[in-house]
Amino acid sequence: MPWCEQCNERLGTDELTEEGMCPFCGSEPLEHRNSPWYFKFMVVATVIYLGYRAFQGITWVIHHV
């Protein structure tokens, strides 16, 4: 879980801004600063997963029209 030093607040991953910043003060939460590779990996994995799901959805529609 990302942790904001400024707000002294634990942040949900879905609460962060698109850039992965704290939605309250705009600073970078601790966990992301310590392991940016992990965050980037998560973003890439999510994009690939969503792309795959979208592809599946399109394929399903094509076969059921």
Ligand SMILES: [Zn+2]
């Ligand atoms: Zn903050």
